[in-house]
Amino acid sequence: MKSATGLTGSGSRDWIVQRISAVVLAVYSVVMLGFFLTHGNVGFAEWSGFMNSLPMRLFSLVAIIALAGHAWVGMWTVFTDYITTSKLGAKASGLRLVLQALMIIAIFVYLFWGIMIFWGNGFAAPVV
16 A cells, blocks of 8 residues: 555654654643642633643644644554455445545544634633
């Protein structure tokens, strides 16, 4: 299988993207868990203040981009490993193309949606 539709066009670079993005997502998860463990009963104001701080907004942006890269490399690997002509016959290439197109659409939707939440007006209190 050619790596033409992989994220970086190189298996080694895709592997590195996968590992770096996993570390970013793990650290983000630890930071979020740490926040909840150190702040007992979190109210909206406290949560909003934490998530709207510039460091958390930047870290969330990095995490969303890492998640998009991680998801693409992972799903591309699954599709190219398991949706093959030896397993599914001649229809495998078409099915893999459709699945990859759907994954691209889903990843971009979630990527832009996440960016809108953190950099738009997603956490702001409604104006009354």
